[in-house]
Amino acid sequence: MPVSERRLLVSIHDVAPCFESEVDRLADLIDARLGPARYAMLVVPDHWGRAPLAQAPAFQARLRGWAERGVEMFVHGWFHRDGSRHQGAAGFKARHMTAGEGEFLGLSHADALQRMADGKALIEDVIGRPAAGFIAPAWLYGPGAMQALAECGFPLAEDHFRVWRPGHEDKPLAKGPVVTWASRSTMRTASSLAFAALARPALQPLKTLRLAVHPGDVTKPSIVGSVDATLRAFSRRHVPGRYADLIE
Template sequence: MRNSDPKRLLVSIHDVGPGFADPVERLADQLENRLGGPAYAMLVVPDHWNAHPLKRGTAFATRLREWADRGVEMFVHGWFHKDSAEHTGVAALKARHMTASEGEFLGLSEAEAARRMADGRKLVEDVTGRDVAGFIAPAWLYGPGALVALRTSGFRLAEDHWRVWQPASGRIVSRSPVITWASRSTMRTASSLAVAAAARHTFHPLRDVRVAVHPGDVTKPSLLASIDATVAAFAERRRPARYRELLDDR
C-alpha cells in the first residue's frame, strides 16, 4: 500500500494522436496497471508531421474524449511536432543534438507560435470537451518567439526538461528533471536505460518525479521493461498525481 508521503509522481504520454493510436493504447494500459488508474497526462499533437490530423468524430477522437472523461489530463503538444525552421547558434546545436527534427517551437516567430498554440488548444478542447491542462512544446524546446507567445497564451502550465511553470507569471511550481527513454538508436537506448536505472535509486529525495514515455518506446522490450520498473519503483514510495495539483502549491 502506498504511504501518505506528500512526494508526487507525475507521468505523461507524449506524441498522442491518431498516427500512434495502438502504441498510445498500450502505454496507457501499462501505466494504469502500475498507477492504479488514469493518474497521468497525455500530450496531444493535432497533426503529427502533417500526416496524422486529429479530426472530430473519428474513432481516435472518441477514444481521446473517453480518456479525458476518466480523468486523464490533456496538454497541447505543438501542432505538427516537426521542426522545419533553419537554425543558427545555440538553437542549431539544440536542434541537432537534442532532437531529430522534432523541436517545432524552437524557431517559430511569436505570431506563428501564438497561432499554433491557440489553434491546438481549440481543437483539443473541442475534441475532449474539457479544458486543457497546459502547453508543452515538442522535445521540450522553446525558442524566444514561443516563450513570448506562451506568456499571453492563457495556458495555466508549461513544462521543459527541468521545471514546470505558470506561463503568465513565470512562477515555477516544480523543479525536477524528466526521466524519459530513447528508441532512435542502440546507443541512445542504452544511455536512457542507464539513466532510468540510476534515477530509480537517486531521485527519491525529490519532491516531484516526472516520467515521460513516447510511442516509440513500445518498439523495444527493454524500454517497456525499464518504464515498468521505473514507474513501479516510484509509485511505491510516492503518490501518483496530476499536474493541476501543482497550481495549489504555495
C-alpha cells in the same frame, strides 16, 4: 517528507491517431502500475502533417473518453516537426536534443501564437473541457514560443527540468529532470536505460518526480522493462498525481 506530499507525474507524449495502438500499450502499462487514468496525454493536432486529429472522429471519441475518466490533456505543438533553420545555441539543441522534432524552437512569436491557439481550440473542442496546459515537442521553446505561451491562457507548461505557470517561469512549481527514454538508436537507448537506472534511487528525494513515455518506447522490450521498473520504484514513495495538483 510524508509520502502524501510526494507526487509522481506521468505523461504519454505524441498522442495522435497514427500512434493509437502504441498509446494503448503505454496506457495499459501505466494503468497496471498506478491505477486507471493516473497520467497525462500530450496530444499532437496533426503529427508531421500526416495524422490530422480533426479528420479522425473515432480517435476524437477516445480522447474525450480518456479525458472524462480523468486523464489530463495537454496541447503538444501542432505538427511536432521542426521546419525552422537554426543557428547558435538553437542549432545545437536542434541537432543534439531531438531528431527534427523541436517544432517550437525556431518559430516566430506570431507563428507560435497561432499554432498554440489553434491547437488549444481544437483539443478543447474534442475533449469538451479546458486543456491542462502546453508542452512543446522535445520540451524545446524558442523566444517566440515563450512570449506566445504567456499570452495563450494555458495553466501550465513544462520543459526538461521544470514545470511552471506561463508568465511566471521564474517561479517553477516543480524542479528536477524528467525521466524519459530514447528508442531511435542503439546508443541513445543504452544511455537512456542507464539514466533511468540511476534515477530510480537518485531522484527519490525530490518532492515531484516526472516520467514521460513515447510511442516508440513500446518497440523495444528493454525500454518497456525499464519503464515498468521505474514506475514501480517511483510509486513506492510518491503518490501518482495530476499536474493540476501543482496549482490547486
